Amino acid sequence: MNLPFNDPSKIVEADRAHVWHHLIQHKPFETVDPRILVEGKGMRVWDITGKEHIDALSGGVWTVNVGYGRERIADAVRDQLVKFNFFGGVLGTIPGAQFAERLIEKMPGLSRVYYANSGSEANEKAFKMVRQISHRVHGGKKGKILYRHRDYHGTTIACLSAGGQDERNAEYGPFTPGFVRVPHCLEYRAHELGLEPGPGFGEAAANQIEEVILREGPDTIGALCLEPVTAGGGLITPPDGYWERVQEICRQYDILLHIDEVVCGLGRIGTWFGYQKYGVQPDIVTMAKGVASGYAAISCCVTTEDVFEKFKDDTDRLGYFRDISTFGGCTAGPTAALENMAIIEDENLLDNSATMGAYLHERLTDLMDKHSMIGDVRGEGLFRGAELVTDRETREPLPEKQVGAIVADCMAQGAIIGATNRSVPGKNNTLCLSPALIATKDDIDEIVT
Ligand code: PLP
Numbered sequence: 001m002n003l004p005f006n007d008p009s010k011i012v013e014a015d016r017a018h019v020w021h022h023l024i025q026h027k028p029f030e031t032v033d034p035r036i037l038v039e040g041k042g043m044r045v046w047d048i049t050g051k052e053h054i055d056a057l058s059g060g061v062w063t064v065n066v067g068y069g070r071e072r073i074a075d076a077v078r079d080q081l082v083k084f085n086f087f088g089g090v091l092g093t094i095p096g097a098q099f100a101e102r103l104i105e106k107m108p109g110l111s112r113v114y115y116a117n118s119g120s121e122a123n124e125k126a127f128k129m130v131r132q133i134s135h136r137v138h139g140g141k142k143g144k145i146l147y148r149h150r151d152y153h154g155t156t157i158a159c160l161s162a163g164g165q166d167e168r169n170a171e172y173g174p175f176t177p178g179f180v181r182v183p184h185c186l187e188y189r190a191h192e193l194g195l196e197p198g199p200g201f202g203e204a205a206a207n208q209i210e211e212v213i214l215r216e217g218p219d220t221i222g223a224l225c226l227e228p229v230t231a232g233g234g235l236i237t238p239p240d241g242y243w244e245r246v247q248e249i250c251r252q253y254d255i256l257l258h259i260d261e262v263v264c265g266l267g268r269i270g271t272w273f274g275y276q277k278y279g280v281q282p283d284i285v286t287m288a289k290g291v292a293s294g295y296a297a298i299s300c301c302v303t304t305e306d307v308f309e310k311f312k313d314d315t316d317r318l319g320y321f322r323d324i325s326t327f328g329g330c331t332a333g334p335t336a337a338l339e340n341m342a343i344i345e346d347e348n349l350l351d352n353s354a355t356m357g358a359y360l361h362e363r364l365t366d367l368m369d370k371h372s373m374i375g376d377v378r379g380e381g382l383f384r385g386a387e388l389v390t391d392r393e394t395r396e397p398l399p400e401k402q403v404g405a406i407v408a409d410c411m412a413q414g415a416i417i418g419a420t421n422r423s424v425p426g427k428n429n430t431l432c433l434s435p436a437l438i439a440t441k442d443d444i445d446e447i448v449t
Contacts, residue, residue: 008048040068056447065290067436073295073339080335089329099334106272112308114301115328119262119288120154122299130222146224150184150233150423165422182209186236188376202241218253228274231263234421234430235385243278258284266290269381270354298333349437357381363448386431397429
């Protein structure tokens with residue numbers, strides 16, 4: 001690795017003095033150097049000390065689906081930016097039109113793509129659409145949005161209002177009214193829901209959503225927003241029968257189904273989108289991270305034509321979606337996204353995600369014989385988690401400090417892994433592995449070892 005500067009310590013000091021890092025406590029930086037990354041290639045990154053790491057988190061937050069150092073994406077973005085970089089989304093651009101068309105080819109039943117920059121922003125767009133539909137179609141009465149305990153939809157106040165993770169929400173209230181929580185569907189913790197695990201659990205968990213709908217009044221609820229597989233809430237895969245029942249409930253009560261594919265989208269769980277694995281048909285889909293694998297900032301809120309039609313009333317001055325995202329007009333995003341999608345196709349990465357994901361699951365499950373602290377292994381595709389407990393009988397979560405020490409130990413040994421479950425402060429006990437979709441058996445063996 002060639003460092004592009006002479007004195008690494010100056011960079012470390014500049015970071016320590018001036019960068020406010022996301023999502024971490026800064027106190028330890030008083031004695032420990034912040035880690036600065038310099039270079040990436042494929043599955044690997046190098047830090048400023050020259051140390052090599054295998055990245056089992058795809059950029060820390062499940063984003064770099066096609067891996068690091070993709071010249072094909074960088075070249076396309078450079079060429080596009082030199083030709084034409086930006087115009088606010090009221091006018092179109094060539095990559096904007098092309099990527100929307102390619103995306104919709106992958107999403108039968110949906111037809112419109114609204115561009116923004118981050119997952120939070122895409123979800124905000126969706127919430128605004130639901131609220132405006134309530135006003136335009138239902139006299140303002142059907143504007144409540146249901147969200148699920150342990151799901152996460154972003155960092156803004158409206159997204160936190162739809163946030164099912166109490167650690168993320170604590171101290172940021174008051175929140176926006178009109179968001180209503182439904183229970184999670186984690187079978188390993190079925191007892192928390194007053195349900196029995198096993199056959200019938202999925203349907204029973206979905207029926208708990210119906211109970212909330214009936215309590216609130218179906219005529220007051222505009223949408224249900226769910227992750228296909230709950231990511232940061234502890235890698236929760238939906239139990240059998242859950243999604244079928246969820247779809248049925250939404251249709252029965254005329255509730256729009258908004259699926260947050262910010263993490264699962266673009267192959268993370270072995271299909272283009274997570275909902276396609278579970279055979280459901282959403283009305284609104286939001287996506288971000290893997291859309292351009294972190295080579296440019298882009299997110300999309302994709303809807304059916306039926307949703308879009310509600311905003312085409314030219315007899316009313318307010319009859320359109322009165323929303324904008326300045327950088328939703330940047331051409332770098334859709335240009336990178338087009339190449340990213342082409343790479344996934346050319347290299348058959350959906351299949352690789354499914355097969356290597358199954359292999360990773362097998363390897364993690366084998367570890368259960370050796371380590372009694374692994375209580376549950378779960379996930380789909382290359383998105384897998386191991387919930388750590390002090391005792392398999394009681395399922396008491398392993399204390400967060402011990403989980404943190406395991407993550408730090410892996411880091412010291414050159415593997416970047418994560419721990420998740422922000423649903424309860426201090427119970428962050430699920431190890432998370434989400435390597436790039438290019439991962440090979442050797443990469444997985446190395447990570448698990
Ligand atoms: N939705 C889900 C499921 C997420 O996991 C995240 C971020 O981790 C978001 C939305 C928010 O995305 P962003 O951080 O790009 O705003």
